Amino acid sequence: MKKIQYLFATIILGLGLTSCGDSFLTQYPEGATLLEDQFQKLPDKLEGSILGIYSKLYEYGGDHATFGQRSIDMNSDIQSGDMALKRCSYGWFETYERGQFYAYSRSFLWSYYYEIINLTNICDMAVESDTAAIMDGLKTHDVTDVIALNGYYYGQILAMRGWCYANLLNYYCDVRDKDAADLSQRVMPIYTGKEVKAGTLGQPLSTVAQVYDRVYKDLSTAIELLDYYGTLVQRGSKLEVDADVARLILAYAMLNHGGSAVVADGKNCYQIALELADEVISGGKYPMMTQAELTTTGFADVNAANWMWGENVTVENMTGLASFFGQVDIHTYSYAAAGDTKGIDSKLYDEIVAMDWDARVDWFRSGTEKSAYCPDGKFFCPKTRYETDLDKVDRDWLCDNIFMRVELAYLIAAEAAWSLGDLGNAKNYLDLLCQERIIGTKYAEYNTWYSSLTTEDAVKAAIIYNWRVEMWGEGYSMQMLRRLQKKRSLGSNHISRAETTLDITGSDGEAFMCEIPSSEVRYNPNLISNIKTLIKK
Numbered sequence: 001m002k003k004i005q006y007l008f009a010t011i012i013l014g015l016g017l018t019s020c021g022d023s024f025l026t027q028y029p030e031g032a033t034l035l036e037d038q039f040q041k042l043p044d045k046l047e048g049s050i051l052g053i054y055s056k057l058y059e060y061g062g063d064h065a066t067f068g069q070r071s072i073d074m075n076s077d078i079q080s081g082d083m084a085l086k087r088c089s090y091g092w093f094e095t096y097e098r099g100q101f102y103a104y105s106r107s108f109l110w111s112y113y114y115e116i117i118n119l120t121n122i123c124d125m126a127v128e129s130d131t132a133a134i135m136d137g138l139k140t141h142d143v144t145d146v147i148a149l150n151g152y153y154y155g156q157i158l159a160m161r162g163w164c165y166a167n168l169l170n171y172y173c174d175v176r177d178k179d180a181a182d183l184s185q186r187v188m189p190i191y192t193g194k195e196v197k198a199g200t201l202g203q204p205l206s207t208v209a210q211v212y213d214r215v216y217k218d219l220s221t222a223i224e225l226l227d228y229y230g231t232l233v234q235r236g237s238k239l240e241v242d243a244d245v246a247r248l249i250l251a252y253a254m255l256n257h258g259g260s261a262v263v264a265d266g267k268n269c270y271q272i273a274l275e276l277a278d279e280v281i282s283g284g285k286y287p288m289m290t291q292a293e294l295t296t297t298g299f300a301d302v303n304a305a306n307w308m309w310g311e312n313v314t315v316e317n318m319t320g321l322a323s324f325f326g327q328v329d330i331h332t333y334s335y336a337a338a339g340d341t342k343g344i345d346s347k348l349y350d351e352i353v354a355m356d357w358d359a360r361v362d363w364f365r366s367g368t369e370k371s372a373y374c375p376d377g378k379f380f381c382p383k384t385r386y387e388t389d390l391d392k393v394d395r396d397w398l399c400d401n402i403f404m405r406v407e408l409a410y411l412i413a414a415e416a417a418w419s420l421g422d423l424g425n426a427k428n429y430l431d432l433l434c435q436e437r438i439i440g441t442k443y444a445e446y447n448t449w450y451s452s453l454t455t456e457d458a459v460k461a462a463i464i465y466n467w468r469v470e471m472w473g474e475g476y477s478m479q480m481l482r483r484l485q486k487k488r489s490l491g492s493n494h495i496s497r498a499e500t501t502l503d504i505t506g507s508d509g510e511a512f513m514c515e516i517p518s519s520e521v522r523y524n525p526n527l528i529s530n531i532k533t534l535i536k537k
Helices: 002-016 036-040 045-058 069-080 103-126 128-140 145-172 193-197 208-229 243-257 269-283 324-328 346-355 359-363 407-419 423-437 443-451 456-470 477-483 507-512 518-523 525-536
Strands: 083-085 186-189 205-207 262-264 307-311 342-344 401-405 487-489 501-503
Touching: 045 069, 045 103, 045 145, 045 307, 045 401, 069 083, 069 103, 069 324, 069 401, 069 477, 069 507, 103 128, 103 145, 103 193, 103 518, 128 145, 128 208, 145 186, 145 208, 145 243, 186 208, 205 208, 208 243, 208 262, 243 269, 243 307, 243 401, 243 407, 243 477, 262 269, 269 407, 342 346, 346 359, 346 456, 401 407, 407 423, 407 456, 423 443, 423 456, 456 477, 477 507, 501 507
Parallel strands: none
Antiparallel strands: 083 342, 186 205, 307 401, 487 501
């Protein structure tokens, strides 16, 4: 009960710190909400606060296409074309199927991540008096129980803030040529605890380089804190970020940063990404999902050994029809079961079939089956897996939400090694992943495919293929297409854009980038002046 009360208090505080509209710029709560000095007096304030931050990851956003991070993952994969809408009677996600961001989606993405940033900054202020002791504890290993607990939660706070800024970069800046990106491009304001404490009304736009520096600083510090204090404080659940989760958040951000930019210690972004991903792999804390498990779990249980970060969905926090399984699983009572199926792009499915060794083909129905191409071998409610009658499908909506699994580390490592020109190492990481994806009788076919990866282009194609197939439905497709400059043809099973070519390197790429919401510009005088300056240039 204590945690629930503090969580509620923290959510109320967070709501007070955001405006009634899309702006995040209101710095202090008004009306019947907690003031900062009241918040400071709360016992276990950081514990309640971090739970409040995590609740945003699965919060119902007001309609059936906004239910936290998993709805954003769907947006990404649908807009990229790897997740296809064959029918859309109810209208959810239709604009993304058409390859568009519209005003509401731009505002939703902006406010979603900045609201989390806002909450992390309140927590940053709450721990300010202990920060010196927390950081000193990393050197001396002489800490009290209170400092240990605060250090543990402070690491999570910084990790979540870095994660938010990294995600905002994925949507609000142009990375269609990341190895020649304009790092001086002004993209978004940066807020940390000190700006909130000072009552700053609107920060100016920071450059791409400055935002990535913020991401690196927050996450590298978070890793240090979680590595040490995570040995003193037990992780409450997989909803809490641990050191390995923070490593992969930073590794993925550095992969997206790309190029020859030197971030720290004389290492460029690809070197950092590779080292961090390899640390997770070699640490062995999270074993990879085996071939035998590929089609048995439904990706529905947070207790799966390969899940690094996820939400245990309960009757208290489930979002019903507005949920990932509600939108995607034909065995769960909601839109997919009612006929608005979301499935793998038919041409991508044909690529898996053509491999003739890839067991992941069984994640999806074939094009000749009812509910063609739907992912009922990957995402399904285990207790009703074989039910399609609307009276018999799952109506509890208790399948868990996945935010990160260890297979991500192998794909990051493979791409980072390839980006560094180390084709042999890139192939080794791919092989470690794909060895657990081979159909039992198809090792000869796999060896033939693997031995054909002799050129830079061939290895790149293999990396792209595995990103698209392995992480299907988990929100990585759009950014991967942008990052690796992948031009591709869409299949026939789309309500729009069917049999068209998506050229991310050309004008089509503009649809993959959001503009700052107009409502945000109105609330921030610095944004108005920045934009006027940019227009003059």
